Amino acid sequence: MASPVPPPTSPTATGIPVAVRGLRKSFGDQAVLKGVDLDIRAGEVFVLMGPSGSGKSVFLRHLIGLEAPDSGEIRLGGELATSEGLGERYRLAMVFQSGGLLNSLTVAENVGLYLSEHRLKPSAEIARVVAEKLAAVRLEPSVAAKYPTELSGGMRKRVAIARALVTDPQLVLFDEPTSELDPLVALAIGREIVGLNHRTGATIVVVTHDRDLAFGIADRIAFLDGGEIAAIGSPAEMRASRHPLLQQFLAADFKPE
Amino acid sequence: MFQNFGEMLLLFVAVGRALPRVWRERRKVAEQLFDIGNASLFMACTLSLFIGGVLALQTGPVLVERGLGSALGGLVALGLCKELAPVMMAVLIAGRIGSAMAAELGSMRVYQEIDALRTLNINPVHYLVLPRVVAIGLALPCLVVFANLVGWLGGAIVSLLNDRIAVSWSGYFGNIRETVDFSDVANGLVKSFVFAVVIGVVSCHQGLTTLGGPRGVGRSVTKAVVNSLVLILLLDYVLTRVLLPFDKGWRF
Structure with missing residues (x-):
């Protein structure tokens, strides 16, 4: 490369x-x-x-x-x-080799997990942040509703990066x-x-x-x-x-x- | 083995300390309850119907021969609510739900999902273990109530239809009303709650400590079921002994 x-x-x-x-x-x-x-x-x-x-x-x-x-x-x-x-x-954040995404959650739930579990923002605001972070790693908004098992390896890595970004x-x-x-x-x-x-x-x-x-x-x-x-x-x-x-x-x- | 036991005790304490968060995790508890009910209610009812029937079939002719046919309802009901329903439902749940919990958490561990939770400063005990243990602790006593009712019904059907028994519905259920105290049913519910906590903690512990790949998940599932069953049967005796003094009480 x-x-x-x-x-x-x-x-x-x-x-x-x-x-x-x-x-x-x-x-x-x-x-x-x-x-x-x-x-x-x-x-x-x-x-x-x-x-x-x-x-x-x-x-x-x-x-x-x-x-x-x-x-x-x-x-x-x-x-x-x-x-x-x-x-x-x-x-602190870590992006794992396998992505480490929770397979039982959608991409949006994965990316917003830190905010929702720590109750840092209301759900509407979390949805906005998730959309913003997915855009930052150049993923289509339609990806948000998918489950990690439906994504390619590269997309999973990007979702993992988006999840890391959410924690600022x-x-x-x-x-x-x-x-x-x-x-x-x-x-x-x-x-x-x-x-x-x-x-x-x-x-x-x-x-x-x-x-x-x-x-x-x-x-x-x-x-x-x-x-x-x-x-x-x-x-x-x-x-x-x-x-x-x-x-x-x-x-x-x-x-x- | 002692290290395992110590870790399970620590996990049990951690779940106890996390209990004040249970309202916050109510959505996950509800999801788990739905899964447990979906996976086991039909099977629990079928199992109980036949256990009640077999109990009546085994004891009915002997009692009738000795002129004690009128005591059949009470015998079946007591056997079910104090012993068979809690133990059999616990065995069913250990095999059906405990194994699934160990497999799910084991896979999450192998695929670094649990590590990912930790890096997001999310406690896996709060996020994964607490909802499962609480849900199983609520579900198993409820299943035992169902099992009692269906089992009693199974015993009644066999008592009525079998020529060598031929005890009427009114005689059968009348004897249940005379014999079974509320404390007898409560006895079984207390047992089932303890068994549920054991299944939840043992299965989650095995899942969280899974090592290796798919083979490790398989090992964890086997250990979760076997350890749960051994503890259930050991605790059954201990609890029966401990609960004996509370046998007399409110009658139906």
């Missing part, structure tokens, strides 16, 4: 910084994260790359409190990610946002991510092994290898990195023999 849009410069930084120190996590005997140290700046698009099974998704789940670390700490906006009521003080998030996490998508839809999703960052100034963390997406949208990229940060820097710095696995990762292209 070519660079979807010019490198982002966030105009209104409402995002929050993320600081990770000595993060370790094992599942049984398998150590997945082996002491990750990382600083993600407020309002930047930060991409975490790495081969499959390197612990990228596990790292992302720690940021939003879906996993508890064995040791180490994560601070969101200066507060421990594990502290009580963090979700009420900071607006300060930190948005994307787990493999372009997996299983064709290059055109992947390009559109990449544009949505950068557009979200431009419009809201939210901090965005993307986990992917899609090189084109990573180098197209990132302010900075980190390369995770074997549960440790092997390299970190701007896209240009990463391209110039001499880390052997990263070089292989970037050079890997299918060539018929």
